[in-house]
Amino acid sequence: MALLPALLLLLLLLLPLAALVLGTVLLALPSYEIPPGVNQPAKLRLVLAVLLGTAAVGRILEKTGLCSQITFGRYVRQGRRLRVDPKLFIQDLQFNKVPVRVYQPKAISHGQRRAIIFFHGGGWVFGSLDTYEKVCRYISRESGSVVVSVQYRLAPEHKYPAAYEDCLNATIHFMRNTEHYGVDPARISVCGDSAGGNLAAAVSQTLAGRSDLPKLRAQILIYPGLQALDFNLPSYQQNRGVPLLFRERAAFFALQYLNGDASHMQEVLEGSHIPPDMRMKYRKWLPESFILTCEYDVLRDDGLLYKKRLEDNGVRVTWYHLEDGFHGIISLYDYGGFSFPSGKRGLDSVVNFLKGL
Template sequence: MCALLLAPLLALPAFLLGVLVWVILEHFLTTDVPPVLQHRLKFRFLHCMFLYVVTLGNINEKLGICSMAKFFRFFQDCMIIRNDPKLVVTNLRYGTVPVRLFQPKAASFRPRRGVIFYHGGGGILGSLDAYHSLCSFLARETDSVVLSVGYRMYPDYHSPTMIQDCINACIHFLKSLNTYGVDSKRVLVCGESVGGLAVALISQFLLNRSDLPRIRAQILIYPFFQAINLQLPSFQQSQNIPFLTRKFMISCLCNCASIDPSWQDAIVNGSYIPPKMWKKYQKWLSADNIPQEFKKNYRSLVPSPFNEAAYLEAQILLDVKYSPLIAEDEIFAQLPEAFLLSCENDILRDDTLLYKKRLEDQGVPVTWYHIEDGFHGSMILFDKKPFSFPCSLKLMNALVCYINGIQ
């Protein structure tokens, strides 16, 4: 009888250990760790832990216990939140959108800057709690009022809801600037990864809202901008570099856009794009627009034959709401100045380079900061000692320096 009772207790640790061994093998068999990255052993450890939680989440999802996304976010939100004594932190709701406001306690002789922050995570990971310390740091170090937006995510909601939440929160904040002591001429929108997509779309959307204060600057941190040309140099060079591998990126994209995963190959090779559309977008999205120094080991591939069935399934990705890089020149010419931050070892590096070129071609001022030893997701690790990296601190210092320069 005792043996029967002990069996489940012994089975669980054996199962968890087996999963751990599996993900370690997967990491070493499928992951690239560039030599330029500092603290490579720490990087490998963190990625194994990332894979471990994702794999356990996928198992839970298959068993019908809970989705991988919710399982991962549960662990993300287990981090201890420390409130900064120099800030007043307030949880609010703008309609259905949860937001968190960070305000410096010290008196100010004039209205402060306002920073609207949209977190990353591919529309699947991330939360207000996960980015609490980062937003606290920004508010304290830049003496700004920071609004962190907790947009709704997969699996309960899909990307149209996420973008609409981001827009609604921005509009609500812009209408309440006097309440929060924010200077209407110094409002910045800032986003990381998919949060950068939100920033780009909001910057375009607000051009038609003359009733709202104009955004002073857009800040985009290794942003996702398009799912049309996934054969750019960085997509080839960094497809197996954590923490955003091509496999994970396409999985997030299909989940958030409600596209059947069986069409992943068609999305990657571009066969879902009608030839006439690709001819139009090529002038903006072609690898010809990427500087030569970023094309190491790049192979130009022949486009795959058009697949109409794939187009009918994935055509939503050709909408400007998923690919703001395809907005017309007239739109780009009106956009506010931009601070762009890219990482060399990031599959999305070239999205930033293409956006930079489009803005500069239309005469929009651009400040660009490139981190040679940086990788996707490094931002959130800036204060996670002993798991922070030099590139994380470089990123945050560059961001703070730019915001403080907005007078």
Template sequence: MAVKAALVFVAVAVLLAYYCDQPVPEGIAEPRLYAKVQGMVFRTVQNLAKIGEYLGVGTEPQNIRSVMETIVNVGLKLKGSSYREGLKCTDTMFDGVKVRVYEPVSAAQSGSKVPGLLYFHGGGWVMLSVDTHDPLTAHLAKQLGAVVVSVDYRLAPEHVFPAAFDDSVAATKFFLQNAEKYNVDRTRIGISGDSAGGNLAAAVTLVLAKEKDLPKLKTQALIYPALQAINFNTPPYINHGHLNTLSKDRMVSLWLWYLNNDLSFKKVFEANNHTGVQIKKSQYAGYVDPEVVDVTPIKKENVKFPEITNISTILDPRFAPLMADDADLKGLPPTYVMTCEYDVLRDDGVMYARRLGKTGVKVNHDHYEHGFHGFLNSFDDYELAGIAMQNYLTYLRKNL
């Protein structure tokens, strides 16, 4: 027994050493926390999900979702619920879409109308929920004195595009049309989200900007958003695609699960062979890469795509907002974009901020040289994330 116990201990120690020994970029903020917490968690989740699918226990995305939810829920139980003090939190439905509404008690008692904010959680359209983002959205409501609506949109791959987008639009329209029920000034409603949630926030903003019978969104705040799926060889994909917080391998999988739930084309996407020469020499390539200047304008209906299910969707701004033409960007509300250096999505946000600015949209772009994807959720643990949260809140206070 003693020998078996010793062998188990050695095996566990070796596995932990393997998980904790992650490559950490020299310039990254708080490398020990990054390596021992973020690296270990994400590598563990990914491997457990694949092993589970191999053993016939759920699919990889289902397993990722299950393991991540378990880890986060354990953390929330340890954290307690004190962060919700001063808030009335209600799970309800907005036009058939599940949402969680955070209403500051002090704001309700003041008698005057307050601003509102719709928030879309990240997780690659595949995982996470209003529960995993509960501390973040509760913090926003308390610090802003605003009513925050966290949208629990349908997840891929069970519900591929446009399910998450449709839910996001429906919930946003409902809130804009029923703001008074929550003591919210309908002219002071903004929209925000992180990662895949940033994608949804940007897509909803683009579509609702053309609606004439709705109040206009006051601002959009995009946190390291995923905005394009035509170029997976941008500099951050090349330089930081190995990082466990969000690898190139994982991001391509997430896009495919959202697009058509067919990972058989994963290698094709990773090699940028899913677009063809037309797109690589078109205005769409220029939307992603500022160095592409000699472009041949093309119409979406004339593009010849490979035989991949729903592939033309990669040029749909509702799916990939960076693909919106300049004419569609004009007139968008003031925009906040947060990007991080150690993030494969860095240039998605950088290019969107740049393009918006060129079309006359007022843009505030916060870039964190030492930040990494997903760090804002750790605003209570990482010093840099806490600073980023304060800057994000400062923007919202001024623009809601």
């Protein structure tokens, strides 16, 4: 019977917290815009409420000294390792001391497979192997490819260039050991969404001139963040209050990763700034590219500008645009009631591109 008073006390403590969080969410909701053309606006408003509630709880926990807002956000977004997949062989390994999860189709292959090295999104601050488990499983199963998901170090504990170095080192390790996975070294691509798209572009640029490694077959950039110099592009203005990425949060993530120091900006974003005197070299070296953008995304114009820059340098680009999509829609794939049909379409566009390589 002593348990009952304790439960009642806990309930009394939680009720004010719940009321405070609910009040915060209700007050904040009207200041965010859900465009009428977005995919399933009512559901996206529910996702927005969850995001705002999570942020409110995180702020409370940080003020009480229990944990930081970022730590709580990571816990909520963590995801979980799924059950055994009958179509995939999955194992957790380390490539050059970088944790990775390798997905290999069990189906018999009549030759060496293609491979995708995947860098997750999350603003360089959030995200994990578990967070993107469903996405990587889907890509591996549907495209018949080996997928290597990379768990790079996160900011602000590990600032630039930690994430980039982890992604580069893991990629190089895999390129040098393709025989262990039945992979054709000429069919390796890098892929990433959001911040992961930035990392994929940076790794692709770095490997462009390496004569000691296989040439990347392609780079697949899903609503990538490719510049942090201008937060006043049309897409930043039009979609500043559209979830899952708000204009202010985009700037926050960039500063967390770069430590607020713009001196390294050109280095980390060199994928979107190709010097004119190197055009002929990049025309020869840069791999075929796939870029996915969403209409209701602050990073929309990052992808469009990069598409134009690549095409100006003679690089073949496949562009897929989700007219009713928003930032982060791919990461919600198979996320229960929070999934969106256009996210599945976007993911299938990636798979279809891979099948053509």
